Amino acid sequence: MLKRLYFFILFIPVAVFSQEINGKYTVDANYFYGNILPHNNTIKHLITEHPEGILISFNRKTFGDKEWESEYNFPDYGASFHYENTKNPILGDLYGLYAHYNFYFLNRNLMFRVGEGIAYITNPYDKETNFRNLAYGTRWMTSTYLMLNYHKENIYKNIGLQAGISFFHHSNSNMASPNTSTNTLAVNLGVNYSFEKSEKLQRQAKIFDTIPNYKEPIRYNIAFRSGFNESDIIGSGKFPFYVVSAYADKRLSRKSAVQFGADFFMMKYLEEYIRYKSVAYPNEHVDPDTDYRRIGVFIGHELFINKLSLEAQAGYYVYAPFGFLGPFYQRIGMKYYFSKTIFTSLTLKTHAAKAEAMEIGVGIRL
Numbered sequence: 001m002l003k004r005l006y007f008f009i010l011f012i013p014v015a016v017f018s019q020e021i022n023g024k025y026t027v028d029a030n031y032f033y034g035n036i037l038p039h040n041n042t043i044k045h046l047i048t049e050h051p052e053g054i055l056i057s058f059n060r061k062t063f064g065d066k067e068w069e070s071e072y073n074f075p076d077y078g079a080s081f082h083y084e085n086t087k088n089p090i091l092g093d094l095y096g097l098y099a100h101y102n103f104y105f106l107n108r109n110l111m112f113r114v115g116e117g118i119a120y121i122t123n124p125y126d127k128e129t130n131f132r133n134l135a136y137g138t139r140w141m142t143s144t145y146l147m148l149n150y151h152k153e154n155i156y157k158n159i160g161l162q163a164g165i166s167f168f169h170h171s172n173s174n175m176a177s178p179n180t181s182t183n184t185l186a187v188n189l190g191v192n193y194s195f196e197k198s199e200k201l202q203r204q205a206k207i208f209d210t211i212p213n214y215k216e217p218i219r220y221n222i223a224f225r226s227g228f229n230e231s232d233i234i235g236s237g238k239f240p241f242y243v244v245s246a247y248a249d250k251r252l253s254r255k256s257a258v259q260f261g262a263d264f265f266m267m268k269y270l271e272e273y274i275r276y277k278s279v280a281y282p283n284e285h286v287d288p289d290t291d292y293r294r295i296g297v298f299i300g301h302e303l304f305i306n307k308l309s310l311e312a313q314a315g316y317y318v319y320a321p322f323g324f325l326g327p328f329y330q331r332i333g334m335k336y337y338f339s340k341t342i343f344t345s346l347t348l349k350t351h352a353a354k355a356e357a358m359e360i361g362v363g364i365r366l
Contacts, residue, residue, distance in 0.1 A: 028059070048087060096118065170184075333347025
């Protein structure tokens, strides 16, 4: 399978070189080789060899036509395809499809990429046929990857090289158990190709007729998030959860805002888990009627790009009668603004390295 994919990589440039695509687009292909990190003792027996794979990406350059493009040093955005051979038949092979951004530093020689998408695993957990795979409890899952590369275009005609390190995270965000997940750290080496016209497009910080004033007053937000998840007890069942958040934010600049607020959590899986603990572990003296609901306060930061923004929050439970996963929690994800007041979000709620829920949300910013 991997040899066929390598052939596919070599075939791509031949297929596209003849097309007249202007200088706004590039394509790159990378081979990577690395290690699955032993972040949890329950998957150490599954780490037997060094995984390897390919990453193919199609990128759209920016040239300052919009304000955010020059503000972020003319990033690229695009789509990526990822294949990883884990070198273990119990784990299976991984295929991923992502949307990504490329950000540039050091005279555009250093590229940092962040990608978010979905992945498919060929051999997930099955209680009868694959009970040793405690990493992946579902065939489909969310995936994130990061790449830091030395990146040089047009070394020979339109062909360039790139090399560096990559990190791939695969997890179903506790939508089903088991969900130990995997993290692959790898080195990568690849080639890139630029579709250029005879006259090169020039990047420039354009002056816009109206410079927005980003020194806004304090804004107030209300968000509702929901989804499904399952406890770590395999087969305990999927349950819905509901989260209501109220917070204030203060825009500090074109890029940044700080946040302060509170969350109210109703995680129905936790209600069932408390009942299970009260019966299965009588020595722990768990009251089956213990309130499963929690209230937390948090601080956060929002990084505005265009209509898309990246959000990170750190919280502390001020009300949690059932002490589960510790007193601190984190949330990281993205928001998309349909207008100045209406947004939607996709966020991951975690307790350090332990994911609890993938949250889909809608909100209002007043």
